[in-house]
Amino acid sequence: MQIAWCSEDKPFAVGYADGKLLIGSKEPLEKEAIVVIDAHKESITSMKWSPNGQLLLTCAKEETVKLWGADHNSGSRWRCVQSIRNPSVVNGISWCGLPGRAPKALAMFAVCCQNGLVSVWTVPQEIADFPESMSGVDGWWERENKPKHRCSGRTEETAVCVFQLKGHITPVRTVAFSPNGLALASGGLGGLMNIWSLRDGSVLQTVVAGSGAIQNIVWVPDVGVAVCSNRSKDVLVVNCSKEFMSSHHVLATCRSALKRQGMVGLNMAPCMRAFLERLPVMLQEQYAYEKPHVVCGEQLIHSPYMQCLASLAVGLHLDSILCRPPVPPHLAHCPLESGLAVWTANEWAWLDCFSTTVKAAEALARGLTFPECFTVPDLEPLSKEEMALLMDNSKWSSGMDEQIMSWATSRPEDWHLGGKCDAYLWGAGRHGQLAEAGRNILVPTIAPSFSQAQQVQALRMSSYTPL
Known part of the structure; x- marks a missing residue:
């Protein structure tokens, strides 16, 4: 059984071994305060509420993670707003505690899998920003891994994978965000823990906490990461302060860039x-x-x-x-x-x-x-x-570049505003007439350039070439 509760004034959730999800609150039963949902086919292994308490992230012993939210109209009808299928069985999930900001507030969470993959996602922070029908994301791991957080625009997908982090050869059991949202710690079997930069996806630090599997990771503000494994009674504290990340980030980025080009051993x-x-x-x-x-x-x-x-x-x-x-x-x-x-x-x-x-x-x-x-x-x-x-x-082909450069070399005046050309103007801006050379001129009159025209009316049909 798994239990998650954001705060006393928010709903609580209970996950069961048969895949059912119970969502309730402190309100009296006559107000339909308890809802039972067939959430997963397998046993629910983890549930996490988003920082604002509007979204519930769940995973089971299967490849799919789901986001649940209450209908913003009724407030009591819960539905799956997003389903994300992963390439392997999901072992753990975690929300970033740093809330999003306007104009389009986003929340961020991480998913760790049995095959060692760690993925980082952004989703709308408010339930009202999700579509009415459930949307699913599948096959995202087959696409090229490119950070999306520097784009000038966003895709229509509500869930966007910003990082695919591949640095574990054994299953990853737990993930945790740093308080400032700039780093992510992941740990699993073999005691290996990676600390990832969420600015470019590089590995800031790799630590072996022991021979056993890492059970839990907790960030200590202004200090680093506390780690415990199942074969040790000690808690390991790793230095990963803001100053440490800043001083080691350049080398971490260079190491990742060299590794992508097949160069290792830095x-x-x-x-x-x-x-x-x-x-x-x-x-x-x-x-x-x-x-x-x-x-x-x-x-x-x-x-x-x-x-x-x-x-x-x-x-x-x-x-x-x-x-x-x-x-x-x-x-x-x-x-x-x-x-x-x-x-x-x-x-x-x-x-x-x-x-x-x-x-x-x-x-x-x-x-x-x-x-x-x-x-x-x-x-x-x-x-x-x-x-x-x-x-x-x-x-665009190289031949087009050659034509453009040939044109610019042979007729440079065509590329200057007010340059010399043979321009014929007539009319007074009436329909189908090119430009004006005087009041009610019906015969085309040659002019040095188009720049002397006050108004140019484009023709609908033309058979001439600019050269």
């Missing part, structure tokens, strides 16, 4: 490790030294040394932590605090611009999707389908 390269730890400081010092020379015109571009440092930082994905404020995934779309906004805009704005330029150029060259940080200023509102077509670089 622990056996002390000189390389020291260089990577100092890379952000070296970048700032070199940029501060070269910036005055570039601004005043003594140098047209930065030195090859500076270019190598910046390229290395972007290649190791350091821009994801240096150019972004430290916020958890479910708060990434909320307005930034004033201090964080100033820090992001001033200290590493140049590296952010360089990173966006490099990634956008690579996307254009390879026909890939633009990076999440790539935005078009003053872009008029478009539908989702039109935006997808507009941003689809696979439709």
Whole structure:
């Protein structure tokens, strides 16, 4: 039997071995205060209430986790608002205690599985933001693992997987969020515990708590993580304070980036490790030294040394932590605090611009999707389908680039506002007429350019070519 109760003024939940879920409250029975639901096919193993007490997360000895909420109209009818199928049997669940913020408040939870996978999800914090019919998520683990918390927009799915964390070769039994929502601790069989960064999904620290399975993990504010295993009477406290995470994050991000490229053994390269730890400081010092020379015109571009440092930082994905404020995934779309906004805009704005330029150029060259940080200023509102077509670089070939450059080289005046061209204007803005060259002029009159026209009316049918 499993029991979960958020607070005395909120409902409580009881899960049974037959998969049934009982939800009740302190109200008298005549007010239908008790509800029994056939929640799972197998025995319920864990239940957790969301921080605001509106959502109940349940899991059983099966692959599916479910979110339950009371109907916001009736208040007494409970329903499954979200079902998430995992690739393996679910062993544990946990909510992040940090609540979401407006304009679109999100909650965050983690799921650990028998195959060693740990996934982190965001869902709407309020029950009213879920659709009336239950939605399910299946096959998400087969998609490429990309952090979603830096997107400019969100998908239509209510549940979004922001991280797939793969660092355990044995079943994971328990997960726990740090108080600030920036880290997640996971532990399981063999006594192995990983502390993950929720800024980029890298492993901040790996600790072996003993030979037994880890039974429970608890975060101690401003200290770290307390761990207990089933073969030890001792409680292990691991240092993972805010200062520790900040000082070790650069090396953790570099290690993850190198591992994705098939390079391991950074622990056996002390000189390389020291260089990577100092890379952000070296970048700032070199940029501060070269910036005055570039601004005043003594140098047209930065030195090859500076270019190598910046390229290395972007290649190791350091821009994801240096150019972004430290916020958890479910708060990434909320307005930034004033201090964080100033820090992001001033200290590493140049590296952010360089990173966006490099990634956008690579996307254009390879026909890939633009990076999440790539935005078009003053872009008029478009539908989702039109935006997808507009941003689809696979439709643009290198031959089109050659035609554009040939056109710009042979006819540069076509690319300048008010440049020389043969423009014929007539009419006074009436239907089907191109532009005006005088009052009620019915015969096309040649003009130096379109810029002298006060109004241009596009033709509905045209057979001419711009060249």
